[in-house]
Amino acid sequence: xxxxxxxxxxxxxxxxxxxxxxxxxxxxxxxxxxxxxxxxxxxxxxxxxxxxxxxxxxxxxxxxxxxxxxxxxxxxxxxxxxxxxxxxxxxxxxxxxxxxxxxxxxxxxxxxxxxxxxxxxxxxxxxxxxxxxxxxxxxxxxxxxxxxxxxxxxxxxxxxxxxxxxxxxxxxxxxxxxxxxxxxxxxxxxxxxxxxxxxxxxxxxxxxxxxxxxxxxxxxxxxxxxxxxxxxxxxxxxxxxxxxxxxxxxxxxxxxxxxxxxxxxxxxxxxxxxxxxxxxxxxxxxxxxxxxxxxxxxxxxxxxxxxxxxxxxxxxxxxxxxxxxxx
Amino acid sequence: xxxxxxxxxxxxxxxxxxxxxxxxxxxxxxxxxxxxxxxxxxxxxxxxxxxxxxxxxxxxxxxxxxxxxxxxxxxxxxxxxxxxxxxxxxxxxxxxxxxxxxxxxxxxxxxxxxxxxxxxxxxxxxxxxxxxxxxxxxxxxxxxxxxxxxxxxxxxxxxxxxxxxxxxxxxxxxxxxxxxxxxxxxxxxxxxxxxxxxxxxxxxxxxxxxxxxxxxxxxxxxxxxxxxxxxxxxxxxxxxxxxxxxxxxxxxxxxxxxxxxxxxxxxxxxxxxxxxxxxxxxxxxxxxxxxxxxxxxxxxxxxxxxxxxxxxxxxxxxxxxxxxxxx
Numbered sequence: 225x226x227x228x229x230x231x232x233x234x235x236x237x238x239x240x241x242x243x244x245x246x247x248x249x250x251x252x253x254x255x256x257x258x259x260x261x262x263x264x265x266x267x268x269x270x271x272x273x274x275x276x277x278x279x280x281x282x283x284x285x286x287x288x289x290x291x292x293x294x295x296x297x298x299x300x301x302x303x304x305x306x307x308x309x310x311x312x313x314x315x316x317x318x319x320x321x322x323x324x325x326x327x328x329x330x331x332x333x334x335x336x337x338x339x340x341x342x343x344x345x346x347x348x349x350x351x352x353x354x355x356x357x358x359x360x361x362x363x364x365x366x367x368x369x370x371x372x373x374x375x376x377x378x379x380x381x382x383x384x385x386x387x388x389x390x391x392x393x394x395x396x397x398x399x400x401x402x403x404x405x406x407x408x409x410x411x412x413x414x415x416x417x418x419x420x421x422x423x424x425x426x427x428x429x430x431x432x433x434x435x436x437x438x439x440x441x442x443x444x445x446x447x448x449x450x451x452x453x454x455x456x457x458x459x460x461x462x463x464x465x466x467x468x469x470x471x472x473x474x475x476x477x478x479x480x481x482x483x484x485x486x487x488x489x490x491x492x493x494x495x496x497x498x499x500x501x502x503x504x505x506x507x508x509x510x511x512x513x514x515x516x517x518x519x520x521x522x523x524x525x526x527x528x529x530x531x532x533x534x535x536x537x538x539x540x541x542x543x544x545x546x547x548x549x550x551x
Numbered sequence: 552x553x554x555x556x557x558x559x560x561x562x563x564x565x566x567x568x569x570x571x572x573x574x575x576x577x578x579x580x581x582x583x584x585x586x587x588x589x590x591x592x593x594x595x596x597x598x599x600x601x602x603x604x605x606x607x608x609x610x611x612x613x614x615x616x617x618x619x620x621x622x623x624x625x626x627x628x629x630x631x632x633x634x635x636x637x638x639x640x641x642x643x644x645x646x647x648x649x650x651x652x653x654x655x656x657x658x659x660x661x662x663x664x665x666x667x668x669x670x671x672x673x674x675x676x677x678x679x680x681x682x683x684x685x686x687x688x689x690x691x692x693x694x695x696x697x698x699x700x701x702x703x704x705x706x707x708x709x710x711x712x713x714x715x716x717x718x719x720x721x722x723x724x725x726x727x728x729x730x731x732x733x734x735x736x737x738x739x740x741x742x743x744x745x746x747x748x749x750x751x752x753x754x755x756x757x758x759x760x761x762x763x764x765x766x767x768x769x770x771x772x773x774x775x776x777x778x779x780x781x782x783x784x785x786x787x788x789x790x791x792x793x794x795x796x797x798x799x800x801x802x803x804x805x806x807x808x809x810x811x812x813x814x815x816x817x818x819x820x821x822x823x824x825x826x827x828x829x830x831x832x833x834x835x836x837x838x839x840x841x842x843x844x845x846x847x848x849x850x851x852x853x854x855x856x857x858x859x860x861x862x863x864x865x866x867x868x869x870x871x872x873x874x875x876x877x878x
Contacts, residue, residue: 228711256849342849374725383737398701399877420874464827466838474805481806482706511793513795521669523582544730
């Protein structure tokens with residue numbers, strides 16, 4: 225069920241019995257921020273402190289703390305009621321799940337804790353845990369991760385239509401990554417109507433410059449220009465003017481812009497060019513909806529006064545109330 | 552010049568003289584990954600080790616290491632040539648820049664190091680540095696940050712058209728963040744043609760369900776549906792079929808999807824609905840280009856067999872070569 229491509233480790237799939245002998249699946253961990261901790265033995269002093277400390281903070285963890293040990297269901301049921309624990313306890317008698325998490329060494333369970341996010345990604349882990357102050361430390365990290373995830377992504381808020389682009393090249397590998405990111409966009413009926421022509425040869429760039437409007441003089445410093453095109457018939461064409469070729473291509477460009485920002489690359493889409501000329505130069509047809517100048521930031525000497533000021537001017541946006549209604 | 556909204560600290564603006572008495576501006580740090588380190592005094596043993604260690608690794612840092620101290624230009628010029636240093640040295644006689652970075656305490660310079668990324672964000676800092684093994688540690692972190700930034704963002708690659716959505720509510724604050732992220736998209740002539748109607752009242756949702764196609768039964772479990780609409784005249788309408796209302800709205804949706812993924816929220820845009828009915832229910836007009844179901848993942852019991860299989864099936868995409876050409 226959890227088949228994600230991620231830069232993080234994903235939790236293994238498992239089903240274990242809880243204190244009441246009921247199945248608890250790893251799927252229960254999806255869609256929420258959880259703590260999964262492995263402890264060696266119910267009712268021993270360290271494990272008792274750990275269970276009680278997590279119990280004291282259970283509301284701040286939104287109830288999502290799961291403790292796993294090799295004890296039997298009976299043993300964890302007794303441990304839970306005797307100590308008044310409010311964490312979910314699971315029985316992993318053969319340490320099979322502990323092993324999958326990496327919490328076993330030489331057959332021995334290593335006290336370990338994992339913060340798991342809504343996609344089942346392991347965001348933080350502790351091994352060879354010392355229980356003193358541990359639950360509190362985990363809570364701090366748990367809150368920090370949620371706060372980071374809840375804030376507007378830097379890849380969105382840092383992005384601006386910057387023009388001060390350095391001539392330093394961008395590797396083909398990095399350009400390819402930008403296109404791969406765009407290509408992961410969703411589209412109506414998965415038609416993937418977007419097409420990209422990445423121009424970085426000097427010869428083709430020189431010809432492309434002739435198609436740019438005068439105000440886009442700064443694009444001549446960009447090491448690559450990404451020409452984005454499509455055709456109406458590449459996308460779904462549904463009732464009530466719902467033509468998806470341009471919309472889906474826009475979504476793909478949205479992903480490309482955030483990926484570029486993450487990579488420290490300015491990606492500035494423009495509309496100021498002669499489309500017929502662009503198509504002629506590149507040998508393409510259809511709708512050329514945008515050209516994206518890409519490059520590294522910091523070359524302010526090339527800019528005219530107005531553009532220089534715009535590099536640091538505040539963003540202009542309609543008040544949020546004008547573009548959204550809640551019902 | 553560096554006026555970015557970021558979740559990180561941004562480097563302060565400064566101009567200092569280098570070893571040759573030439574101005575070095577903080578703008579030089581933009582568009583590349585750099586190391587900026589503060590050291591107390593040229594030619595003393597610790598500072599010599601630090602300078603030599605960074606010099607040995609200078610190529611791996613792409614030449615971008617800057618050492619700053621309160622020494623005069625003459626003193627750093629002598630230090631650099633005598634020890635054969637290949638780092639850029641700057642003179643900060645009044646410790647003014649050191650102070651702005653936070654590398655001064657009680658008037659004393661504290662040996663500190665900062666990794667600065669292409670946006671001028673301080674991505675990692677060390678204070679009270681012990682020079683032994685320090686340059687190597689900084690290099691490891693420097694490479695790690697570049698590798699992370701160069702990989703396809705999890706917010707792009709984890710996103711899928713998931714349907715197993717839990718009924719748990721999403722706070723209005725989080726829904727608002729999604730719209731704010733979308734609203735930061737670029738648009739032709741900054742026309743911001745996107746409009747969103749966020750539906751989460753039970754009464755309106757019930758009515759909206761009647762407009763959904765049968766295959767979208769799973770959307771009834773979503774705590775909110777975001778209806779995305781626009782009008783052709785809200786966007787630029789340029790020559791050669793370049794109508795930007797749908798394209799720009801698609802870009803905004805691209806940003807919304809990546810932001811939702813970061814927040815651990817499934818955001819699944821669909822086209823299967825009766826647009827006329829949706830407009831009637833919500834009292835809106837124009838083109839309803841998509842409805843995005845949002846909610847937390849993990850509710851697989853609601854899905855039919857085909858949709859259950861699709862939650863973990865591999866992604867289907869055209870080969871990259873079919874959608875991109877390099878020229």
